[in-house]
Amino acid sequence: MTNTGTPLVNLKDIxxxxxxxxxxxxxxxxLYSGEVVGLLGHNGAGKSTLIKCLSGAYNADSGxxxxxxxxxxxxxxxDARDQNIETIYQTLALxxxxxxxxxxxxxxxxxxxSGFLDESRMEAETRKIMARLNPNFKxxxxxxxxxxxGQRQSVAIARAVYFDAKILIMDEPTAALGPQxxxxxxELIQELKKQGIGIFLIEHDIHNVMKLCDRASVMKNGxxxxxxxxxxxxxxxxxxxxxxxxNPKK
Amino acid sequence: MNDTNSSKNANDKQESVISRFIAATEIDPRLLGMLxxxxxxxxxxxxxxxxxxxxxxxxxxRNLWNLSVQTSSIGIMATGMVLVIVTRNIDxxxxxxxxxxxxxxxxLQVEYLPQFVGxxxxxxxxxxxxxxxxxxxxxxxxxxxxIAYREIPAFIVTxxxxxxxxxxxxxxxxxxxxxxxxxTFALLGGGPYGAVGANVSWFIGVLACIGVxxxxxxxxxxxxxxxxxLRPMWAEAMLAxxxxxxxxxxxxxxxxxxxxxxxxxxxxxxxGQDLEGTFISHGFAIPVLILAAVGIGMTILMTRTRFGRYxxxxxxxxxxxxxxGINTKWVTMKVFALMGMLTAIASVIASARLNSxxxxxxxxxxxxxxxxxxxxxxxxAGGVGKIYGAILGxxxxxxxxxxxxxxxxxxxxxxxxxxxxLVLAVYLDIVYNKRVKK
Numbered sequence: 001m002t003n004t005g006t007p008l009v010n011l012k013d014i015x016x017x018x019x020x021x022x023x024x025x026x027x028x029x030x031l032y033s034g035e036v037v038g039l040l041g042h043n044g045a046g047k048s049t050l051i052k053c054l055s056g057a058y059n060a061d062s063g064x065x066x067x068x069x070x071x072x073x074x075x076x077x078x079d080a081r082d083q084n085i086e087t088i089y090q091t092l093a094l095x096x097x098x099x100x101x102x103x104x105x106x107x108x109x110x111x112x113x114s115g116f117l118d119e120s121r122m123e124a125e126t127r128k129i130m131a132r133l134n135p136n137f138k139x140x141x142x143x144x145x146x147x148x149x150g151q152r153q154s155v156a157i158a159r160a161v162y163f164d165a166k167i168l169i170m171d172e173p174t175a176a177l178g179p180q181x182x183x184x185x186x187e188l189i190q191e192l193k194k195q196g197i198g199i200f201l202i203e204h205d206i207h208n209v210m211k212l213c214d215r216a217s218v219m220k221n222g223x224x225x226x227x228x229x230x231x232x233x234x235x236x237x238x239x240x241x242x243x244x245x246x247n248p249k250k
Numbered sequence: 251m252n253d254t255n256s257s258k259n260a261n262d263k264q265e266s267v268i269s270r271f272i273a274a275t276e277i278d279p280r281l282l283g284m285l286x287x288x289x290x291x292x293x294x295x296x297x298x299x300x301x302x303x304x305x306x307x308x309x310x311x312r313n314l315w316n317l318s319v320q321t322s323s324i325g326i327m328a329t330g331m332v333l334v335i336v337t338r339n340i341d342x343x344x345x346x347x348x349x350x351x352x353x354x355x356x357x358l359q360v361e362y363l364p365q366f367v368g369x370x371x372x373x374x375x376x377x378x379x380x381x382x383x384x385x386x387x388x389x390x391x392x393x394x395x396x397i398a399y400r401e402i403p404a405f406i407v408t409x410x411x412x413x414x415x416x417x418x419x420x421x422x423x424x425x426x427x428x429x430x431x432x433x434t435f436a437l438l439g440g441g442p443y444g445a446v447g448a449n450v451s452w453f454i455g456v457l458a459c460i461g462v463x464x465x466x467x468x469x470x471x472x473x474x475x476x477x478x479x480l481r482p483m484w485a486e487a488m489l490a491x492x493x494x495x496x497x498x499x500x501x502x503x504x505x506x507x508x509x510x511x512x513x514x515x516x517x518x519x520x521x522g523q524d525l526e527g528t529f530i531s532h533g534f535a536i537p538v539l540i541l542a543a544v545g546i547g548m549t550i551l552m553t554r555t556r557f558g559r560y561x562x563x564x565x566x567x568x569x570x571x572x573x574x575g576i577n578t579k580w581v582t583m584k585v586f587a588l589m590g591m592l593t594a595i596a597s598v599i600a601s602a603r604l605n606s607x608x609x610x611x612x613x614x615x616x617x618x619x620x621x622x623x624x625x626x627x628x629x630x631a632g633g634v635g636k637i638y639g640a641i642l643g644x645x646x647x648x649x650x651x652x653x654x655x656x657x658x659x660x661x662x663x664x665x666x667x668x669x670x671x672l673v674l675a676v677y678l679d680i681v682y683n684k685r686v687k688k
Contacts, residue, residue: 055573057573076575077572077573077574077575078575081575087573089573091569093567093569093570093573093574094567094570095562095563095566095567095570095571095633096566096567096633097562097565097566097567097633097634098559098562098563098566102559102562102563106559106563106570106571106574106576107560107571107574107575107576108574108575109556109559111556115555116550116554116555117553117554117555117556117559119554120472120473120475120476120478121476123476123478124476124477124478143566
């Protein structure tokens with residue numbers, strides 16, 4: 001399978017520095033619909049920083065973002081959402097004192113005709129989507145601080161899935177999860193792919209990368225080492241790209 | 251052996267009855283705790299009086315009516331302080347703001363407005379109140395701007411405000427006491443004329459009863475519509491009955507406190523009738539009705555609107571709130587502007603009640619307001635707080651104070667007790683939270 005036509009996302013020559021250190025240096029990556037692109041690299045390689053330029057959490061110093069071939073400006077998380085970009089952060093970014101429904105709809109609350117929060121409709125919608133994502137989830141009326149890591153993760157994922165994301169950014173979605181919950185996330189990723197959603201997956205576990213991703217982009221010290229089709233390389237090739245910063249076959 | 255087992259079982263059973271009751275009615279256990287504390291304070295002071303002074307002065311219509319008026323000003327500000335503390339901020343300036351806003355309204359009524367519209371004109375109090383509200387909101391918004399957009403810690407901004415606004419109050423009035431305020435304005439502070447009387451109180455009581463029924467009914471309908479868990483019928487009925495009993499009890503109470511003889515005579519002379527010996531009820535005091543309206547409005551704002559949801563989200567996790575697209579700075583600034591407006595309302599009540607504006611008005615109020623919010627269950631770590639809790643907290647503080655006045659404790663002891671109660675209340679809250687988490 002080769003990608004042709006216009007990519008769903010094209011990040012071009014993105015650079016951003018903090019206090020004189022170039023966290024991301026002239027990096028270009030792209031993503032097609034129905035594709036999973038893994039972003040790999042050591043801690044501090046610049047993966048999360050790069051992706052935050054797409055999700056609106058950071059503003060790049062230079063570079064351009066194209067969505068379906070059109071140049072867009074993303075200054076804040078709201079702009080990203082307007083482009084149907086949803087992000088699941090490593091820290092999960094949940095308000096611990098609020099319940100699942102409040103977190104799911106945070107910033108996009110459903111309101112009644114008279115302009116007040118429609119709590120029951122939000123809870124009903126939350127129950128519907130959670131029944132699909134995690135049928136064991138029953139704790140709808142407690143703050144998410146009372147939930148397990150996996151349950152919190154499913155709230156974070158539900159938030160991204162519910163709003164018809166076209167582009168999904170997942171920052172180590174399985175980091176806090178047990179094997180069963182990891183399997184659940186893997187199945188979910190396959191399902192989302194089938195729906196034509198493009199996914200950027202930041203992932204440390206090389207096995208997960210080989211299993212879930214179509215392509216892998218490796219970063220080191222803020223620079224892009226290279227992007228490879230997963231079927232063309234071995235785990236060892238990827239590892240040496242991460243560690244040595246080059247592909248041994250080239 | 252058998253004995254201990256059976257008593258342990260009995261204990262378990264008893265606990266499960268209470269917890270089942272709480273689960274069925276969905277009442278916050280903290281609310282029960284606070285009502286319990288309040289009952290303890292009220293009966294404690296009353297029977298202390300009965301035993302040592304041969305007269306229980308606390309549980310009398312007169313004292314409870316006065317208590318309700320005294321609670322209004324602190325209670326109104328405490329509802330705003332909940333939002334401030336929930337967003338992990340603090341406002342130390344509200345006492346001084348009361349002073350400067352009261353001084354501005356006093357000067358408007360006594361010195362400036364009469365020059366333009368004429369002495370005693372009907373519009374004076376309205377203009378004064380509106381300008382007072384604007385001044386309060388602008389001062390609060392200024393604090394909020396410095397805190398949110400200039401990123402100066404709220405503690406410092408409002409500590410500065412504490413000194414600046416007290417100084418401004420002194421400067422603007424030249425150290426004088428401005429008095430008397432406009433007669434209509436004075437009604438907002440309570441007093442025999444500043445209460446709505448028996449009939450209107452009944453009318454308000456009936457409205458409130460209908461409101462309680464409507465809230466329970468519409469809540470149930472919405473749960474049925476979405477197939478959610480329903481409260482058992484007996485729990486619904488009990489909530490309705492308790493709600494109605496509280497409201498009707500309050501109406502009966504305020505209606506059983508008659509105008510003093512002197513006021514009745516004065517009023518009789520004014521309307522040209524001999525009212526000697528007539529029983530004229532106070533009814534609800536106007537400041538208490540203002541507090542009730544503010545309480546309802548703020549509860550709706552906090553629980554039913556996006557703004558309230560964002561306030562809680564910012565308190566729970568500011569980063570998450572910002573990543574969810576919430577403009578956290580703007581929300582923070584609005585919280586402080588709202589605090590300023592509520593302070594202005596409290597300032598209207600406080601100066602109307604005194605019938606004057608003085609430099610010292612509101613001194614130490616910030617601490618009582620913060621204490622009321624915290625006793626009412628607002629967590630200083632942010633993210634948690636309830637409007638009704640803050641109002642009850644204000645009532646607890648005021649009950650302690652006026653109770654100690656009634657039984658003749660001097661002010662030094664009053665402060666010692668209030669200080670200790672504050673620490674104890676927060677400690678109990680911490681203990682309770684730990685047990686819930688287990």
